[in-house]
Amino acid sequence: MTQPIAAKPLPSMEALPTMHDLPSDDPLEPGLPDEFHGLQPQLLAETLSLTTYSASEIFCAFDLNLYYDPNNTGWYKRPDWFLVVGVSRLYQGKTTRSSYVTWDEQVNPVIVIEFLSPGTESEDLGPFASKPQAPATPGKPPSKFTVYEQILKIPNYLVFNEPDRRLRYFRLVDGHYEEQAIAPQNLLIWIPEIQLGLGLWQGTFRGIPQPWLRWCDADGNWLLTEAETERLAKEQERQAKQQAERREQQERLAKEQERQAKEQAQQAQARLEAYLRSQGIDPDHLPE
Template identity: 35%
Template sequence: MVSQPLDIPLPPTQDDLPCDDGVPMATQRHKLQLDLLLETLQPWLAQRHDGYAGGNMFLYYSMAQVRNQDYMGPDVFVVVDVPKKERKSWVVWEEEKGPDVVIELLSASTARYDKMGKKRLYEQQVRVPEYFWFDPFNPEDWAGFRLVGGRYEPLGVNDAGFLPSESLGLSLGRWSGQYQGVEAVWLRWATPSGVWLPTKDDLLTQERRRAEQERQRAQQEHQRAEHLAERLRAMGVDPDEL
């Protein structure tokens, strides 16, 4: 079947290019893994004046790709030093910058291409500084690479069991726990010292804990004030007149 030429202006912008091919994520686990990576990155991004994180959306890196209608996109990608705004797709020539970090979530049908074809594409054409992959159903299958001299070199796991991301100043690690009701081993962002970036539930729990601590402090202050007032009354002093 011969592809029909796209009737779009050149160079096209994200508004001119297709942004959806109607293909859903492979499994619930893959969707949740994508959500976890993006959700925990949002508070980190919120502290910056720049940056963008996207997932399961098209990446356009060349006009040849557009002409061939070769639609592809990373499962998760992060870009720093770019304005914060909504995007339909990531168009490299429009943004004047490609992703700094790409993460692919492996599956039985995509693992070979992710490890070979996409790795080569991110290395030689898109020039993504850091590339990671992770299999949500086989968490032992994970790896990271950094672009050095135009070629990807494998990243070693540090003593704490994390893969470092120099581009973001963060780390990626495997976390065993429950996310959105599913117990599994997940790929998750962490600080360089190994502290997990919080989920929305983590932030809510922290806020509730702070509120409870404030309530307890207020109660203790009230009790101390009542105790002092009782001592003053025992001495014949009306605390209300002080």
């Protein structure tokens, strides 16, 4: 178990920097470590569909600086993906964000997801790593795990190792993270704060077939991206058109069969009348 961080008196809000003072540009972190780190967050964002919050009350981001300590305003972490609910989609309702400054926003993320990279295990997993790192040196920034657990107190923290498809879920319980059991044959968890599930979906995204983290509903149905919704609507429209065409064809066939039956009946009646006349019988004056 990690040691709690001692609380310090906070500076006044007027003295603290805001997002405009704390951007995400960092020459020491030039880019994403691999393609997965760029694609997976896109799928998470595209399939995120909350029923308890409107789109204007949701902010999610990846590879964006998350400033967390008003006593050390230059300290930040850069989550691979995080979600905040109950906050304006735009900064102060006006502009897109260049970073997320927790003391300025007054709302912390409800979930953070990290994708393990070579060398980040101890930073991401803290005491749950195979080789936990030493406690942070006084005056130095703590690890991501410590920040998420003890400073921001994020209720849901997930770590995914893409090479071996291992998903780990940490839930904040009494101020500390407890790892939650996940059935290996069904990598699916439920996030109560947002009423959504998250699981491992085997499919193709951006032309790449492999397992991906993806949101689902309470019944385990995968939530669709906008492109998938459009394709589904077009497919349903195509099927409806085909069904309408089949109905029309069946109606035409039924009318043709009715016409032919009527024509055959008329021909049979004409033959019968011709026969009766050949026998000297007037078909129009048959005895009753």
